[in-house]
Amino acid sequence: MSAESTTPGPGANVKVLRVQRGWLQDHLAARSGMSKSMLGKIERGERPLTQGMGAALSNAFGITLDELLGQSPVAPGEEDRLKELRSVMRRFDLPTDEPVRAELLEQGLTELFRLRGDADLAGVTQRLPGLLRRVQDHAHATGLPEHWARVADVYSAVYWLAARHRWMTLAELAVVKQRQAAERADALTRAVAARDEAGTFLNGGDFAGGLAVVDHAVVEVESTLSGRARSLGLGLLHLRGMTLAGRLADRKTAQRHIVAALKAAEVVDTDVNVNGMHFGPENTATHVVATNADLNRHADALEAGERYLREGPTLPATRIGPLHMNVARSKLALGDRDGAVDSLADAWKATPQMAKVHPTFQELSRVLVSLHKRSNPKVSALAKRAGIAL
Template identity: 80%
Template sequence: MSAEITTPGPGANVKVLRLRRGWLQDQLAARAGMSKSMLGKIERGDRPLTQSMGAALANAFGITLDELLGQAPVRTGDEDRLKELRSVMRRFDLPTGEPVRGDRIERGLAELFRLRGDADLSAVTRALPGLLRRVQDRAHGTGLPEDWAKVADVYSAVYWLAARHRWMTLAELAVTRQGQAAERANALTRAVAARDEAGTFLNGGDFAGGLALVDQAVVLAESTMRGRPRHLALGLLHLRGMTLAGRLRDDRTAERHIMAARKAAEAVGTDVNVQGVHFGPENTVTHVVATRVDLKRNAEALEDAERYLRNGYSLPATRIGPLHMNIARAKLALKDRDGAVDSLMAAWSVVPQMAKVHPTSQELSRVLVSLHRRSNPRINTLAKRAGIRL
């Protein structure tokens, strides 16, 4: 008998939203273009809600994907920090004090990038308001492109934090400010800003719109950039492009972006931190794995992922945690439930804070708890971590 899920995950939200509208399952299934049987499995927790199916259901409800998935709650003690962060963001064009020394800014950015790499969401939240104020004050004081690039870097971290929690109002303001700072910086910073802006389309379920934005940015980078910055810009954009194409289940477009990303990664040589975002051969592999799973090419995804992990890796936790989540997705699709539990537990070990709020982790937890027997001690541990009452 399935466990009773008392904490709704993304898939459980579907039933909540359907009942609020007074719709029967067959009505929603018809609107979303899926079978009633599939919808029933999603609502019961017998089948995980994928981002592609979530986008179709969100469209049927007349809402965005992030609204369907639901926002993660603000952690206790973070309300004031987020309020302060929004205040600093609103005062983007209003410097508040004397420019801070450059070495202090560099140390602050290095620490922010480290915390982001560790997926320490709480520490990133604490660091952002003060650092953002300092980098904005310095950029206004010097007017230098390299200082405005640092402003854009911090806004990229704001977007990352907001997107992890599906706080999309904050995320969209962040990418707007990031774009404004990038226009005063350089071409590579503008490419990173375009990548993050396309991320808001991804979060909202407008995968086609996000792809169009990526294509525009790719054309601009190809026509205006040269050398290593060009390879980095194109690589980051093509990573976003393959993700969007995978969500659309567009194999041909996904393969085009995969090939282009691999070409750029080969030119770069080894993975590097580009303004807080990693690009190179390793991060390309993690994105390819996720895209293969979205395209239901699960065996290929597992082969790539297991080879990558077996050969050793250098990427930070913020990339390895989601990789384990995608491995769990592939294993569950191939009916290896125990293996899926192992991989999801690995994700929880690597990025516990991210796993708590990530929709993929939430949904996999809901389904795996529902499908397994209550006596399974690993499932009991997973349920406790995910906040699911058995």
């Protein structure tokens, strides 16, 4: 739906959905608990739609948050790959008789995680079906927990790809299969699976439900893991917890998860790749920036985000791109429109494929183009990237 609009972005969908239902702004504002003034600004592109506002509005419409934000279209040539991927997922417990070379499998996994870190969505899409089939065959052949952990790792990549595009049917199927593989693996892999399961609640706008999943998984980690593995599992879960609490505007719960994540990061000491994801002091810092922005603590978010970027980040692009978007959110909220445009340009430079489909990039672009009434080459470039007609 938003792909057909001359002003794409999640906020543009709000008016489309409201008009489709024949509702006046007063009616939608009352159902969502939002002021009519704020609703009008969102629809006109004068204020960005936040995920928290989006959850309230999707509730009012009787749909999920991902439906309000809109799915990204499947790129030309990728439909066959996704059909193949779904077929492999359905055949989770039906291995083929094809031989698997362990050394080539490890090379494939390394390449997949590199592509994920680079936010190369097209590359991940191309490699997932064949790699998932081989890793499942290998796990069935050996029955070893470490090989089932690899299956769960690949399903985590499927979830990541689907969530980026808001293909939530695929994302939810992926976390079901990820959990099945994790149950045959180990406690740390189960913690990662719970993190991704909570992510589907995040994507759907059920932030309280996602927090319940996180809290349950934290209890399991505390009772089953020890040492560094315990800190890794808890850290990944608390990162998800702070994001969910931030979207819920629950400052107390968000702070609890922030403190716990920082404590775990101190134990881990340096950022490491955990089942295809990163945890440590740096990734914790980027999540704190995002959560502060969600909680409208924009001065804190901006100061921390810019300090981190000055210090020379070592995280992969998949984390740096969203960080630039969150810095842009806070700059815009604090009145620095030109700075927000520059930060979105940095986000595009870091992760062009992710930025193209990311709802925050789409929405901030829509608002910035709407607010700039004068000629500005940077805004023109931003509009072109976001597909907005000037």
